[in-house]
Amino acid sequence: MPSIANYRGIIPAISCPFTPDHRIDEPALRKLASWLAGHDGVVAIMTNGHTGEVFSLTPAERAEVTRIVADELKGRCPVISSIVCEGLKDAADHARAAVAAGAVALDVMPPHHWLRFGFTSGHALQYFEAIHQAAPEADLVCHVYPAWTRASYSSQLLADLAKLPYLQAFKVGQRDMNKYARDIQAIREADASKAILTCHDEYLLASMVQGVDGALVGFATFIPQLIIDLWNAVKAGDLKKAMEVQAVITPLKDAVYGGGEPTGEAHARMKGGMYLAGVIDDATVRPPTEAPNAKEMDALRAAVKQAGLLQR
Numbered sequence: 001m002p003s004i005a006n007y008r009g010i011i012p013a014i015s016c017p018f019t020p021d022h023r024i025d026e027p028a029l030r031k032l033a034s035w036l037a038g039h040d041g042v043v044a045i046m047t048n049g050h051t052g053e054v055f056s057l058t059p060a061e062r063a064e065v066t067r068i069v070a071d072e073l074k075g076r077c078p079v080i081s082s083i084v085c086e087g088l089k090d091a092a093d094h095a096r097a098a099v100a101a102g103a104v105a106l107d108v109m110p111p112h113h114w115l116r117f118g119f120t121s122g123h124a125l126q127y128f129e130a131i132h133q134a135a136p137e138a139d140l141v142c143h144v145y146p147a148w149t150r151a152s153y154s155s156q157l158l159a160d161l162a163k164l165p166y167l168q169a170f171k172v173g174q175r176d177m178n179k180y181a182r183d184i185q186a187i188r189e190a191d192a193s194k195a196i197l198t199c200h201d202e203y204l205l206a207s208m209v210q211g212v213d214g215a216l217v218g219f220a221t222f223i224p225q226l227i228i229d230l231w232n233a234v235k236a237g238d239l240k241k242a243m244e245v246q247a248v249i250t251p252l253k254d255a256v257y258g259g260g261e262p263t264g265e266a267h268a269r270m271k272g273g274m275y276l277a278g279v280i281d282d283a284t285v286r287p288p289t290e291a292p293n294a295k296e297m298d299a300l301r302a303a304v305k306q307a308g309l310l311q312r
């Protein structure tokens, strides 16, 4: 029995508001979580993603972010926490801490050393199994990295992962459309009940029309309603409407992602956009990530304004 009944829809990877002196801003995080969960079409919230600046948070802070969001949303919206670790024991500790903090599912990012040294399918299967053994009550979500990284999963490995009873969803970000299509097919053939969620923040419409079940993206912490509208249009097969919504999203996407992929600075720009849209009151990011410069803020302001979202 999955720990989350419905993965099909939009799952924002929540941003982590900080105070001006770089502490987790609990009231702001609660407010953001509540606002996101209040959108019809948001089916869960994910903490500790890249958008949540997980790379700047200590293990205790990661659990604290999850505790705050889960406590705020209890009974309203399930919380998934990302796990980004190196070894099996480390991952098991993080998994236990995330579940104790209130996460009911865990998004498993590949360990950093795989990016440097590569990995075998056996390593990956052991890694997922160790996390499952540490937190058997939690569903696992497989976070699929870009095809150009050394942590890219083969279609065969994705099919093997899809057969794991405790793995319920895939957050897929191959950024290679041939591999994306092949991987989706491989997962569907292995177990059609598993949810497939695009995480191509910068290719939302293009990746949504490939037969997926929704989106698990950081971009949805900023513009949840636009992404829900886009998804609803895609689900309804209304390409005209979908293209209209994407036309509003595209300037925002360019201002946030700079015509490229998500990066730490892109997440900082997203906080700048959220500030302009009145979603958060303080756009502080943790060093060494750098805040947007004046030119980037001007571009964000223009993009937020054309979307009709400008509040400041």
Ligand SMILES: N[C@@H](CC=O)C(=O)O
Pocket: 050, 051, 144, 145, 172, 173, 199, 200, 201, 217, 218, 262, 263
């Ligand atoms: N969606 C990204 C991470 C984001 O900020 C991914 O592809 O992993």
